Amino acid sequence: MLRAHPSLLRELVERCETLRRHATSDDSAQTRHQLEDAAYTLCVVTGTHQLDTALSVARRQLADAMRHEQPLRQ
Numbered sequence: 001m002l003r004a005h006p007s008l009l010r011e012l013v014e015r016c017e018t019l020r021r022h023a024t025s026d027d028s029a030q031t032r033h034q035l036e037d038a039a040y041t042l043c044v045v046t047g048t049h050q051l052d053t054a055l056s057v058a059r060r061q062l063a064d065a066m067r068h069e070q071p072l073r074q
Helices: 007-024 029-046 051-068
Strands: none
Touching: 007 029, 007 051, 029 051
């Protein structure tokens, strides 16, 4: 299975979380559209259909990537 690069996942998770928080105080069409776009992209790269599921999968994939990251050699 293909996986998105951790930096892309991290960026999308942060964007979705930020837009969600922003949407609670600013229910503008622009904010909703930006959140829908970010959520759609995150769902595509995680192979899911719901934002909450996509966030969960992305966080799990980020944690896995951190565990498998090779330490720098001196």
